Amino acid sequence: MGNLILFFIITTVIECFLALILFFKIPHKKTLLVVISANLLTNPLANYLILLNTQYFHNPLTNIYTLELVVVVVEAFIISKYLHIKTIKALLASILMNTVSFFVGYIAFIIISSLISIVSKSFQGLSY
Numbered sequence: 532m533g534n535l536i537l538f539f540i541i542t543t544v545i546e547c548f549l550a551l552i553l554f555f556k557i558p559h560k561k562t563l564l565v566v567i568s569a570n571l572l573t574n575p576l577a578n579y580l581i582l583l584n585t586q587y588f589h590n591p592l593t594n595i596y597t598l599e600l601v602v603v604v605v606e607a608f609i610i611s612k613y614l615h616i617k618t619i620k621a622l623l624a625s626i627l628m629n630t631v632s633f634f635v636g637y638i639a640f641i642i643i644s645s646l647i648s649i650v651s652k653s654f655q656g657l658s659y
Contacts, residue, residue, distance in 0.1 A: 534640075534643065535575070535578050537639075537643075538574075538578065538636050538639065538640070539570070539574050539575065539578070541632070541635060541636055541639055542570060542574055542632040542636055543566070543567055543570045543574070545628070545631055545632040545635055546566050546570060546628040546629070546631075546632050547562075547563055547566050547567065549624075549627060549628045549631060550562050550563070550565075550566045550610075550624070550628060551563070553624045553627070553628075554614060554616070554624070557614055561613075561614065562614065565609060565610060565613045565614055566610070566628075568609070568613075569605070569606045569609040569610065570606075572605070572609070573602045573605055573606055574602075577598055577599070577601075577602050580594075580598055581594075581595055581598060584598070599629060599633060602629060603622070603625045603626055603629050604622075604625075606625045606628070606629065607621045607622040607624070607625035607626075608621070610624060610625060
């Protein structure tokens with residue numbers, strides 16, 4: 532659960548940062564509110580479904596890519612509707628934001644998993 536919150540925060544910070552750059556003409560508070568709201572809607576559900584996919588399906592990456600595509604479209608719709616941006620621009624922005632946050636989150640996952648593995652191995656031989 533703690534990792535999911537960490538990944539939500541990482542994703543949201545990255546996407547907010549990119550949104551502020553991409554939509555610099557729109558008031559920052561409005562941009563941040565829309566991006567955070569979109570992430571509150573899509574991220575927890577997506578992470579839960581990814582967790583289920585990795586536990587129950589033989590090819591979870593296909594399901595993850597499909598799920599990420601749905602997230603991109605939903606977030607693009609939200610951005611377009613509430614920031615009053617053309618759909619194609621919102622879609623391109625959503626693709627960029629989600630691609631960057633996906634890969635940064637994936638790298639963070641690998642690093643955290645490796646650290647946990649290293650720490651747990653170092654405590655295996657200890658007895659109390």
